[in-house]
Amino acid sequence: MNDGASFRADAQDNGRIQQAGRDLNITYRYGADEAGDAVPLVPDDLLAAFAAAPLPVHVLSPRALAAVPLPGIPVERLESAVGALPVTVVGTTDADGTAGGDAAPQVPCIRPDAAVPAQGARRLPDEARARLDSCAAALLDRALLRAAEGTAPDLLAPHVRALLWRSGGDRTAALAAGRRVRDAYRWCGRYEEALPFAARIAECAPADDAPGGLRIADGLALGELHTRCGDFAEADAVLRPVLAQAEQEVSARGLTLAGHTGPSLAELFRENVAGPFTGKLSTVDCEVLARAADVLYAVADARYGLRRYAESERLLHSAAGLRWRVLGGAHPARMLAQLSRARALGRQRLWHEAMSLVHDALAFRDADALDRDHPRDGALVRSLHAEVTAAAVRSLREEGTARTRGVGIFPAPVVRFLDSTMGNGKPEKLTSHDAGRLAREAADACERAFGPGHPRTRAARELLEGETGDGAAAP
Known part of the structure; x- marks a missing residue:
């Protein structure tokens, strides 16, 4: 069921685009011809803002031009x-980047050669060109906003790239369009194509209130x-200052990421163990803590890739506790943090603790509801569960008894409480x-959830092939 979030986001974006249009909806006359008369802007001036690539006609539809x-x-x-202008029909690609089949949508586009005269028509003053670039970016942002979720933005990406990489001027609209292209490629699992946009956005976007930070x-x-691209050292280098900013944001609200990241023992007894435990937190507090948990999870993921498993598990411990507090134990994000912790512990052959965390995460899972309401998260939960189980079976078969350690998952009273409410904590x-x-x-x-060509699906298929020998269904 639609919770209204997408409707509110659409309304906010429409309001922003229309405000940008109102700000720009005044007549400018720039430069001068040889006789000294002012030179009016013409349609070719706008077309010159786009790249020399097919431009979908709907970007310049009457409704779009009325909005911007x-x-x-x-x-x-x-x-x-x-x-x-001359129009050609261009076939789209599938979300995974492969050529679309006969059923793939055919999009009417303005031919690239239509913009050639505009590219070299005349040189406008920088202020005029910057305003036209902002209008072109707002038109692209509007088109991306209305694209179906999961649609590959291949036809619009070259034009957004041209505006985002152009120097000078106000890049606000170009950054907004760039984020939509980045997120659309991420959704499709085309991480290598999303990465240049993410890097350029991080380079150009104004920072949050933190000196020198992104x-x-x-x-x-x-x-x-x-x-996702396997550049774990680069990921860690980028995310370390981001984590410092998240910690600063948390501290500024009188909160902390150290120590009491999860509920207190009193809260566990007083409230439902599933949580969330937000009675003393404002809505903004919850958003700030949830964002910090996301950063902790991302840093842990990078360090897992660097084989720094103990560090990864400690970061995931905090992320899982924060998500338990503000989202609740049944939230898929908290389940993923717990299962990722189990994976990191398994790499250290701490299988008793690892499987206890698996039981903890899955104790809250309503598989049908998760698959229905959060299909992608549900698929990731299943993937991590399968990965941890396969590693446990293989490790215990090849290496014998698991290691143990004396440090509890939570403070001892909490561990005893969880043991009494969620099972015996012993590995099955x-x-x-x-x-x-x-x-x-x-x-x-x-x-x-992701489609056959998505990297998540390929990884799951590789795990299946490793367990069954040929990728066939296990008996």
Whole structure:
């Protein structure tokens, strides 16, 4: 069911675009011809702002031009000029970047050669060009906003790139469009194509209130993409200052990431163990802590890739506690943090603790509801569960008894309370059959949620092939 968030975001973006249009909807006359007369702007001046690539006609539709009026160019004149341009039909690609089949949408586009005369038509003053660039970026942002979730932005990406990489002027609209392209590629699992946009955004976007720092959301996105691309050292370097900013943001509200990241023992007894435990927190406090948990999770992911498993587990401990506090034990983000902790502990052969965390995460899971309401998160939960199980079976078979350590998962009273409410905390007796079954379920769930070509699905299929020998369903 729609919770209204997408509707509110759409309304806010529409308001921002329309305000930008109102700010720009005045007539400008720049430069001078040889006779000294002012030179009016013409439609070719706007077309020169876009890249020499096919431009979907809907970017310059009458509704779009009405939402983003242009400085000095009457809408009627621009509509007439756009309508006279040569149009070609361009086939789209699938979300995974492969060529679309016969059913792939065919998009009418303005031919690249239509913009050639505009590219060299004349040189406008910097102020005029910057305003036209802002209008072009707002038009692209509007088109991306209305694209279906999961749609590859291939046709719009070259134009956003041209504006985002252009020097000078106000890049606000170009940054907004760049973030949409970045996030669309991330959604499709095309991380290598998203990474240049994330890097450019982090370079150009104004920082949050932290000297020399990145905007937290942009730095987080850049670090996560580096991790997805296997650049773990780069991810860690990007995310370390982002974590410092998140800690500063938390501290500024009188909160802390150290120590009491999860609920207190009193809160556990007083409230439902599933949480969330937000009685003493404001809405903004919860948002700040949830954002900090996301950064902690991303840093832990990078350090896991660097094989710094103990550090990764400690960071995930804090992330899981924060998510338990502000989101609740049944939230898929908290489950993922616990299962990621289990994976990091497994790498240290601490299987008793690892499997206890698996039981803790899955104790809250309503599999049908999770698959229905959060299909991607549900698929990731299944994948991590299958990965931890397969590693446990293999490790215990090849290396014998697991290691143990004296440090508790939570303070001792909390551990005893959890043991009495969530099970005995002992690792179950797992078999290769269990590992194969879970791997098959994870691969099927990933294919449904992400599609067959997504990296998450490929990783799940590789795990399945490792457990069954040929990728066939486990008996």
